[in-house]
Amino acid sequence: MSQYLWYALVGTGLFSIGLLGLILHRHLLRRMLALNVMSTGVFMIFVALANRNSALPDPVPLAMVLTGLVVSVSATALGLVLIEKVQRQHGTPVLPEDDA
Amino acid sequence: MNAMASLVLLPLLGAFIAFLIPRYGRHIGILSALLILFATLSLAQQISTDGPLRMAVGGWQAPLGIALYVDGLTALLLCLTTTVGLGVSLYALGYFGEGATGEARKKHALSGWWPLWLLLWAALNALFLAADVFNLYVTLELLGLAAVGLVALEAQAVVAATRYLLVGLLGSMLYLLGVGLLYALYGTVDMSGLASNMRAEPAAWVAMALMSGGLLLKAALFPLHFWLPPAHANAPAPVSAVLSALVVKAAFYALLRLWLGPFEPLAPALAGQLIGFLGACAIIWGSLQALMAPRLKLVVAYSTVAQIGYLFLWFPLADSPTGGAIAWYGVVWLALSHGLAKAGLFLAAGNILHASGHDRVTDLAGVGQHLPVTLFAVGLSCASIMGLPPSGGFVGKWLLLNAAFVSGQWWWAVVLLVGGVMAAAYSFRVLLHAFRNKESQHPHHIPHPIMEWSALALAVGAILLGVLSAQPLELLEVGASMGKLALSEAP
Amino acid sequence: MVIERYRPFTVMVAVVVVTVSTLLLVWAIGSLPPESPGLSAQVSANLINSGVQAEVTAVLLNFRGYDTLLEVSVLLTALLGVWYLGPFHITSDTPVRGLVMDNMVRFLTPVMILVTGYVLWLGSHAAGGAFQAGALLAGAGVLVQVVRPEWLALRDSRTFRGLLIAGPAVFVLVAAGMMLLSGSMLEYPREHAGSLILLIEAASTLSIAAILTMLFTGGRPHPGAGN
Numbered sequence: 001m002s003q004y005l006w007y008a009l010v011g012t013g014l015f016s017i018g019l020l021g022l023i024l025h026r027h028l029l030r031r032m033l034a035l036n037v038m039s040t041g042v043f044m045i046f047v048a049l050a051n052r053n054s055a056l057p058d059p060v061p062l063a064m065v066l067t068g069l070v071v072s073v074s075a076t077a078l079g080l081v082l083i084e085k086v087q088r089q090h091g092t093p094v095l096p097e098d099d100a
Numbered sequence: 101m102n103a104m105a106s107l108v109l110l111p112l113l114g115a116f117i118a119f120l121i122p123r124y125g126r127h128i129g130i131l132s133a134l135l136i137l138f139a140t141l142s143l144a145q146q147i148s149t150d151g152p153l154r155m156a157v158g159g160w161q162a163p164l165g166i167a168l169y170v171d172g173l174t175a176l177l178l179c180l181t182t183t184v185g186l187g188v189s190l191y192a193l194g195y196f197g198e199g200a201t202g203e204a205r206k207k208h209a210l211s212g213w214w215p216l217w218l219l220l221w222a223a224l225n226a227l228f229l230a231a232d233v234f235n236l237y238v239t240l241e242l243l244g245l246a247a248v249g250l251v252a253l254e255a256q257a258v259v260a261a262t263r264y265l266l267v268g269l270l271g272s273m274l275y276l277l278g279v280g281l282l283y284a285l286y287g288t289v290d291m292s293g294l295a296s297n298m299r300a301e302p303a304a305w306v307a308m309a310l311m312s313g314g315l316l317l318k319a320a321l322f323p324l325h326f327w328l329p330p331a332h333a334n335a336p337a338p339v340s341a342v343l344s345a346l347v348v349k350a351a352f353y354a355l356l357r358l359w360l361g362p363f364e365p366l367a368p369a370l371a372g373q374l375i376g377f378l379g380a381c382a383i384i385w386g387s388l389q390a391l392m393a394p395r396l397k398l399v400v401a402y403s404t405v406a407q408i409g410y411l412f413l414w415f416p417l418a419d420s421p422t423g424g425a426i427a428w429y430g431v432v433w434l435a436l437s438h439g440l441a442k443a444g445l446f447l448a449a450g451n452i453l454h455a456s457g458h459d460r461v462t463d464l465a466g467v468g469q470h471l472p473v474t475l476f477a478v479g480l481s482c483a484s485i486m487g488l489p490p491s492g493g494f495v496g497k498w499l500l501l502n503a504a505f506v507s508g509q510w511w512w513a514v515v516l517l518v519g520g521v522m523a524a525a526y527s528f529r530v531l532l533h534a535f536r537n538k539e540s541q542h543p544h545h546i547p548h549p550i551m552e553w554s555a556l557a558l559a560v561g562a563i564l565l566g567v568l569s570a571q572p573l574e575l576l577e578v579g580a581s582m583g584k585l586a587l588s589e590a591p
Numbered sequence: 592m593v594i595e596r597y598r599p600f601t602v603m604v605a606v607v608v609v610t611v612s613t614l615l616l617v618w619a620i621g622s623l624p625p626e627s628p629g630l631s632a633q634v635s636a637n638l639i640n641s642g643v644q645a646e647v648t649a650v651l652l653n654f655r656g657y658d659t660l661l662e663v664s665v666l667l668t669a670l671l672g673v674w675y676l677g678p679f680h681i682t683s684d685t686p687v688r689g690l691v692m693d694n695m696v697r698f699l700t701p702v703m704i705l706v707t708g709y710v711l712w713l714g715s716h717a718a719g720g721a722f723q724a725g726a727l728l729a730g731a732g733v734l735v736q737v738v739r740p741e742w743l744a745l746r747d748s749r750t751f752r753g754l755l756i757a758g759p760a761v762f763v764l765v766a767a768g769m770m771l772l773s774g775s776m777l778e779y780p781r782e783h784a785g786s787l788i789l790l791i792e793a794a795s796t797l798s799i800a801a802i803l804t805m806l807f808t809g810g811r812p813h814p815g816a817g818n
Contacts, residue, residue, distance in 0.1 A: 002625055004625075005620070005621070005625075008620050009617065009620070012613060012616045012617055012620065013613075015273075015277065015613075015616070016609050016610075016612065016613040016616075019609050019612070020605055020606070020609045022266075022270060023601075023605045023608075023609075024595075024597060024601070024602065024605050025595060026593060026595055026596070027593040027595065028262065028266075030595075031266060032266075035266070035269050035270070035273070038270075038273050039273055039276075042273055042276055042277045042280065045277065045280055045620070046280045049280065049283075049284040049620075049623065049627075050629065052284075052623075052624075052625060052626055052627045052629075053626070053627070053628050053629070053631055054626065055628075055631070056631055056635075056646070057631070058627075058628065058629035058630060058631045059630075059631060059634050059646035059647045059649075059650050060283070060629060060630045060631075060634065060650055060655070061280070061283060061284075061629065062647050062650075063647050063650040063651045063655060063658075064234055064279075064280075064283075064658075066647070066651060066722060067238065067651075067658055067659065067662045068276060069722075070662050070663075070665070070666055070722060071238070071241045071272075071662060071665050073666075073803070073806075074241075074245060074665050074666045074668070074669030074670075074806075075241070075244075075245060075265065075269055075669060077669055077670075077673060077806035077807075077809075078245060078248060078249070078265065078669045078672045078673055079262070079265050079266070079269070080809070081672075081673045081676055081809045081810070082248075082252060082258060082261055082262040082265060082676070083262060084809065085252075085258045085676060085677070086258055086259055086262055089255075089258055089259070090259070092593065093593065094593055095259060095262065095263055096259060101770075101774055101775065101776075102770055102771075102774070104776075105766070105767070105770045105776035106770075109763050109766055109767050109770070109776070112664055112759070112763050113760070113763050113764075113767070115664075116667075116756040116759060116760045116763070119671065119752060119755075119756060120749065120752050120753055120756055121749075155775070155776075156775075157656075157657045157775070157776055157777055158653060158654065158656055158657065158775065158776070158777040158778050158779070159775050159778035160637070160653075160654045163630060163633070164630060164633045164634065164637065164654050165654050165655065166655055166657045166658065211675075212671065212674070212675030215671055216668070216671055216672070216675070219664065219667075219668050219671070222664070223661075226661060234655075234658065235657065235658055235661075238658050238661045238662055238665070239661060241665050242661055242664060242665045242668060245665060245668045245669050245672060246668050246672075248672060249668060249669075249671055249672025249675065252672060252675070252676055253675060277616075281619055281620075281623075283629070284623050284627065284629075285623065287627065287628075287629045287630055288630075301622060302618050302619045302622040303619040303620070303622055303623055305619075306615050306616060306618070306619035307619070309615070
């Protein structure tokens with residue numbers, strides 16, 4: 001199996017594990033982490049596919065990954081502060097409808 | 101060219117300055133709104149004389165660089181954004197003003213409105229102008245984060261904001277993965293580049309599914325709508341107005357652009373029918389929930405869920421050669437009218453909440469006495485949402501009905517009629533309660549007149565869209581995204 | 592203590608959904624052509640006109656600079672969301688102390704600042720640039736905030752707010768400036784492209800560092816002078 005394909009499949013695995021975690025977990029922090037695992041998977045796929053070149057890797061997807069990373073960090077930061085506020089308001093880091 | 105760039109750069113700069121000097125936040129907000137109005141009008145003027153415009157940002161042509169594109173559809177949505185934006189900005193002068201009382205009383209939340217709102221506006225403009233699917237992703241993220249920040253300004257809405265964020269991020273991830281697959285296939289992320297290279301192959305199908313799924317989540321199509329009612333109902337009133345009127349439409353617009361452009365050769369008829377079916381479910385389910393909702397803002401939020409359903413009826417009807425163009429005009433009309441009407445309705449609901457300290461539907465008596473302008477706004481907005489002539493909502497629904505019959509897919513007509521009846525039901529429920537007079541009990545705070553009149557202005561706009569339909573129709577035909585509508589077929 | 596309860600039905604549905612999507616993804620990725628240069632040829636061809644010698648930097652700050660402009664705004668937007676959610680809780684009463692931490696902060700902070708400058712400069716001809724440098728500097732900021740917050744004395748002042756918006760604002764002003772000068776947003780004149788990019792990156796490095804540090808503290812700082 002060529003090298004890029006291996007990394008792309010690992011990225012797919014990360015994406016799937018993250019997706020599963022996002023759906024199944026109730027704890028908001030774990031959901032946030034699951035989203036991060038998903039995004040890592042997506043970025044890995046991007047980078048893997050950019051390396052299909054025999055010469056230099058394609059710089060455009062790499063730039064996209066950099067952009068995506070910054071966006072991911074921003075969203076995670078906002079999410080974490082919101083989760084902290086939910087914890088303070090409701091005493092539990094779980095969204096109300098999941099707390100059944 | 102300058103107009104296009106200004107539409108994005110102006111609100112961004114305004115947001116930065118409003119954050120730097122909060123004392124002048126209001127002034128910067130209104131100034132930005134007026135400048136954006138000027139830019140929007142000049143852009144609309146430009147394309148009606150010169151045809152659609154395409155701009156290569158930085159002088160680099162796609163696929164290396166990023167392109168911006170304006171045709172009739174984009175221009176109309178930009179006009180909607182500017183109109184609602186202006187109305188909401190004026191409303192915010194009163195809502196977040198010096199003597200403001202009501203929901204967002206905390207001083208810091210107050211000053212948070214202007215920078216975040218201007219960033220949201222920049223994101224909306226950038227999204228409508230985008231002709232590059234990765235650029236679209238970045239604008240979607242800017243839009244989502246600004247929206248979450250705005251919802252979270254209201255202390256009670258923290259849970260709703262968190263849910264909104266998580267759902268939004270999931271949608272973005274799915275969309276981004278699709279973008280990656282498309283680039284891996286065709287070496288470009290430019291929409292016209294993708295459209296010319298698109299072939300039916302596995303990765304393209306999967307990319308289409310991923311990107312559509314992500315956008316459907318953001319557009320709140322049933323059953324992916326669960327995050328919308330709490331977020332729109334609990335946010336501060338001007339935020340709710342912007343969310344329902346513009347932000348969900350942006351996701352729908354992105355989906356529309358993708359299915360009209362790159363994914364056009366791929367779209368199977370079955371997918372269209374499935375999406376139409378979900379739209380029908382949204383209409384029925386949303387209207388049912390609106391009928392039963394205890395709070396006014398919740399009624400309005402569920403009404404958004406239902407009205408979004410109408411927009412998705414385009415997908416099954418688009419396949420028909422005769423009905424497709426009519427459905428196109430209908431859906432655009434509905435999107436525009438709903439934007440204006442829903443914004444007016446949420447602002448009016450905000451006035452009621454402001455005045456009485458609550459928005460329980462059963463206790464709305466007295467609104468007519470103390471807030472006649474607001475009640476009139478509610479009435480006009482509901483008229484457009486119900487689809488009463490001569491409102492814009494009526495024109496949109498009429499066109500869709502037409503399209504349903506012309507294309508032979510008569511079952512959508514049934515859905516439209518049932519939806520109309522249900523919309524009338526939940527509208528009258530609210531209006532009947534609001535028209536009752538109460539024994540003189542002074543409301544807590546009469547809202548500033550600008551809050552009442554901006555709500556009314558937007559509601560009137562929804563009605564005007566039905567009466568003065570000639571010019572927007574002409575504008576829509578620029579770029580002929582979906583074939584010209586022969587005037588003999590138009591009502 | 593949140594105990595995760597997994598209802599069998601939900602688990603089954605989730606596993607089915609995720610398995611199907613995984614298989615579809617694997618099918619899609621497997622079907623992609625194994626050799627694909629993408630846009631690397633175009634990037635290399637236009638590199639001399641871009642003002643920098645590193646491909647990724649050229650894409651980020653020149654060819655697709657508009658995306659980067661929006662993305663820096665995204666970073667600021669997230670901070671604003673956090674800012675208006677409430678004040679931060681790390682106070683100078685409870686910094687982390689101890690032999691290791693104190694010495695590490697005193698040694699590492701100046702080193703990190705130096706490396707930040709290096710990475711920023713490096714970006715014009717190798718992997719590096721504003722984001723990497725900004726993240727490094729933010730690392731220093733976080734370290735100092737945790738151990739010796741009095742060195743930073745984070746305050747909500749006009750100057751500090753100015754620092755936070757500096758990067759995005761410079762980017763937007765350059766974009767607008769180019770628009771007014773040559774009619775096209777973000778079109779750098781060829782001779783000045785390198786300097787403009789360096790200007791944008793320098794301002795962005797400072798802003799990114801400040802924004803990331805504030806995101807770490809999780810709220811707005813206490814009001815300070817000039818407010």
